[in-house]
Amino acid sequence: MRPSYKLRVVIVEDSHVFARRMREALEEIPHLEIVGAAETSSEAIRTIGAQQPDLVLLDINLTGGSGMDVLRAIKNRGFPGVVFMMTSEPSEPVRTACLQLKAAELFDKAEPEELLAAVAELASKPAP
Helix, strand or coil: CCCCCCEEEEEECCCHHHHHHHHHHHCCCCCEEEEEEECEHHHHHHHHHHHCCCEEEEECEEECEEHHHHHHHHHHCCCCCEEEEEECCCCHHHHHHHHHCCCCEEEECCCHHHHHHHHHHHHHCCCC
């Protein structure tokens, strides 16, 4: 458990409804703190750079860009945290592309319980 440490999370999602639902669900997970949110690619890169979260929840399809471009940019800049990609249209080729860019996993937004379980597991691990 993380007695004095909280998993710092940034949510990158352009759907206000999904982002709100995700935030509400994440707030129920112990040892987790939402430190930022973004809706666009450029805002995501700035927010992740400024906040240096432990975990980024990153939608593939963003207004004015792509989550894949964000993933590529932050990994090229040496971002050491975990990135969970999210999409409404999962497929094996998309998953493979995400993993090649060093995402930890791709989750289907239609089944958010799998994503939330993975986040909760990460939040329950001892602090690094």
